[in-house]
Amino acid sequence: MDSLLEEVVSCPYCGESIKVLIDQQEAGHQYIEDCQVCCRPIMFCIRVDAMGYVSVAVYDENETV
Numbered sequence: 001m002d003s004l005l006e007e008v009v010s011c012p013y014c015g016e017s018i019k020v021l022i023d024q025q026e027a028g029h030q031y032i033e034d035c036q037v038c039c040r041p042i043m044f045c046i047r048v049d050a051m052g053y054v055s056v057a058v059y060d061e062n063e064t065v
């Protein structure tokens, strides 16, 4: 079943708002995608809380999580 969520995050480098689609099946995973504005690699971490609510956090590539 497709369960895509749309979220808006801010690029950790340039601060630009970026719309991302999150697949709830990907909860607990992380991936890197280049910012569409500044082209730097953003790390996306998909998290799910105890209520089952999925959210995404962004980090710069060099930040230790």
Ligand SMILES: [Zn+2]
Pocket: 011, 012, 013, 014, 015, 016, 035, 036, 037, 038, 039, 040
């Ligand atoms: Zn950027």
